[in-house]
Amino acid sequence: APEAPAAPGPSGAVYRSGASASKLFTEVLEGSQDFAVELWVSRVPSVQPGAGQGEPAVLLAMLGEDPAQASWSLGAAAGRFVMRINAQPEDVELEVAADASGASPRHVVFVRQGPLHRFFVDGVEASRAIVEGSLDWSTDHELFLANSSTLENPFTGDVHLAAFYAEALSPALVAELYAIGLEDPPAPHLPMVFICPDPFIIARGQVDLLAEAAPFAGGDGGGAGLDPGCYESDLRSTIWRLSSSRPLEEGDVRIEELSPPEPCQRRARIHFNAEIQPVDLSVEIEVAQAPVRGRTETAQAVFQLHLPMQALFRRGDLNGNGNVDISDAIAALGFLFNGEDWPRCRDAADSNDDGLIDVSDPIVILNFLFAGTVEIAPPGPRTCGEDPTGPTAVPDDLDCSLYPDPGAAAGCTSS
Template structure:
C-alpha cells in the first residue's frame, strides 16, 4: 500500500497490486524497472511500480527510454486513473488557466555521442482548454528544453512544426461514486509521418499523473481536488500502450474501456491500489535512501559490492538515488547529497553538477576500495533524513596504456638555419602526435624545452603542439618535445631535434642570376632585369647577381642567359651559381651588393 502525505498514519510494509494480464505472452508491456532485476521481484506484474506513487519505469529508464518516447517508439497511448474519495471543484477554472507546471530531468550517461554528464531536461505546463458539464479538458505541453534535448532529437519541440510542444491531451472529472477520474492520451491532433506531436517527458514523470502530480497540480496549485479526510482510498489505473504505426489504437478521452480491441501489439494493464490516509497533517515518516548501481555502458544493474576494471586509466559507474522513498507516498520532494566516504585520496570524483542530483556518476582513476554515500532529506522535520552507501572495488590490473606516439616535423627541413640580421627562427610541429593508438579517447598535451646549446634560445608557446624557436647565436641546439596522454601509466614520450645555426654570410655574397633577391631563380629575375634596363624600374640591390652571364656588365644578354637556362636548356649561371651563396670570383666594375637572401 501507499501512504499519502498530509493525511496521517503509518505506511504498510509493501505495496499491493492486482495485476490483470489481458493478453497471453504480453506481460512485457513495458520494460521492467531496475528493482525487478532482484530475485525477489522477478514477477513482472508485481514489479511494476505504483501508477500513482511512482512512474512505470523501464530497465533503460531515464535517458534511453526518453529517447524512445521522443522518437515515437512504443510508449503509453492512454491512461485512466480513478480515485475513490475526495471532492472535485471546477467552478474557479476558465479556459487558458495554467493549473500546474513540471519538469523531467535526466542525467545523460557518460560515453554517449553527445555530452555525457550533461542533463536531458524537459519543462512542461498543464493548461485548461475547456470547462463543461463538470469536467475540465487540458493539454500538457513543453515550455522549454535543455540544449541536450535538441542535440539528441534534432529539432526544437516547442516550435509550430511540432505542435508547440503539445504532447498530452487530458480530462479531469468527478467520479460518479465520489472522488475523481483523470484520463489522458498521447496528442495526435497534428501528427504526420515525419513529425511527432511534441516530446513526451522522461520516465521521471511517466505516467504523468503520479501522487505528486495529483497533489501538486490538482490539490495544492489549482486547489480543484480535495483528498478525503480519513479512511483508505481505492485507486484503479488502466494503461494502454501504442506503437508509432498504430496511432489509430489511441482511444478518445471518453472511451469506456481502454482494454477493448487489444491485439498482439497493443497492450493493456490494470493496477489496483489501496492508499492508506494519515491521521495528522504534522506526521512525517522518515525517508529511505536507496542506491542502485548501473553500468552506464550497457545499463545492467550491478550488485553491491560493485567491481570495476579501469580502461584507459578510468572507470565509471552510474549511481541512481531516484529509487529512494520519502516514506509518505512519493508526495514529498527529496533533497540528495552524494559523497565519497572512503578510498584512495584523489582516486575518485563526483562531478559538481550531480552532487545534489538524484543520480550521479562516479569517475575512478585509481585502483582501490571506495565507499560512496547518499543522504536524502524530505525537509518535513523530525526524522526527515536517511543515508545509504555502496562499496566499489576498482582494479587496474587488466588496464593498459600505450605511450604516446610522437610525430615531430621541422620547417625548414632539415633544420639548418643561418642568422639574418642577427636572428634565425625554426618552426617545430608535433600536432600529428597521438595517445598511442590503444583505442582510448585521450587528449594529449605538449611541453617543449631546450636540452643543450651554447645559449638559451627563445621557445614561443612551449605548451602548444606547434611552436617557433628563435636563435641569436651560432651553434648546435637540442630541442625536446614531451607528449603526455595523461594515462595511468606510460603516459609520456619525447623526441629530440638538433638545430644547426650558422652565422650570417660574409659581405658581398649572392646567388648568380637572382636579380630580385628572392632567394630563388625564376622568370621574375629576367623580368626585373628588363624592367630596369628598358622601363626605368629600380636598380637591383645586387647588380652582381643581375650579371647573369658574369661579363662584368648589366645588359640584355643577362636576361637572355636566364631565359635560355630556364626554358631552353642553356648553361646555368656562372659561379657562385644559382643555388650557393658566395662572392664574385672575377673582378668587375659593378657596385657592391646589398643582397639579403644569403643572410648577410
C-alpha cells in the first residue's frame, strides 16, 4: 500500500509490502539464490536534490529497511541504472548505461544466476559481472517500490510495470518479455510442436515421437522479429497422454518418456502390440513453463497415429537419398567389413529380403545396377512401400528405425 510522508518531511511516497517479503524470497535464500527484477520505466529524473555524489538519484526498488544495509536495491541516476546486492564475502554492484528520461518506456531487467549478474536493456544484455558469494539476507525485510523506508529517495518518474522473480530469467525469456511489451504475455509463450513430420519407427512395435518448444518471435512491444530461442530453464514438468478411437486391450499400447536429444525437446516412445487391431491413437504432450509475471502457462501439442504401422522404404537405398546406386553397395560393404555404422533402416540393406544382412546383399545391388540379371526384392528400389515380411505380415528380424537418415534429401512417409 502507498505510504505518504508526514509533513514537513521529504516529499514523495513509497509503495511497501507492509509485511515481510520472505514469501517471495525464501526460495531464493534456501534454494538456488537466483532472482530477477523486471521494470518498465520512463521519465527517470537525471538529478535528485540531496543525493550524495556517486549515489543513485532515485530508488526504484529495495528489499530492506535502510538503503545502506538493504538486501538489494535498484536505483537510477543520470543515464544509468545501479544494482547493489548484499552478499558474502563480497557485495555486488553492477550498473548499466541507459537513458530512460524520455516519455517512451524502457525495459530494464536485472538477473542474478549464481555468480553471474546481468543487466538487460530492451531485451538485450548490456552489462555483466561475475562475483562469487552467497546471499545472507534477513527474511524480515519488507519490499519497497519507488522510494526507501526513509522517504528520502523518491522516484518521480513513471513505473509502468514491476515484477520480481524468485529465480533467474533466461536471456530468451527476457527478450520475449521485451517483445510482448506491457501487455499480458501470450499463452503459452513457448508453444510445443512435433518437429518430425513422420514418427521414428525404431523397432517392431515401437515408435518414437519428438516435440520441441518453438521460440516466440514477435509481439507488439517494439521487438517484433526477435527470435530468442529456447532455454531448458524456461520449461518445467511434462505430461504425456494417450487416447484412442476405440477401447484398447491390456498390453495393446503404452507410452514411455525418454531423455530428449536436445534442450527444449521432449521425447516419448510408444510401445504397441504388433498384432494390434487397427486403431487411431492421439498422443498429447503438455509442458508447464516458467512463470511469467506471476502466471504459469502450459503448452500442448497433439500427434495422430494409426496403428499398426511400419516404415515405408525403398529396398536397396541404404542412405535414403531416393536412389539405389553404387554408393549403397559401398555402404553395405563398409559396415559388413570395415566397421562402419549400420544403416538405421536395416530392411533397406536386406536387398534380397532373406531376413539377413550379408555379402549377398551388396552383390544383389551390383547385379541389379550393372548386369540387370537380378531384381531387388519388394518393395523394390523405385517406389516406397512396406516390408512384406515386416511386423504386419510374416515377420523377419529386421526393422526400419528411421527412413531416410536425418539430413537425407528424399525419403518416404510412414504409414
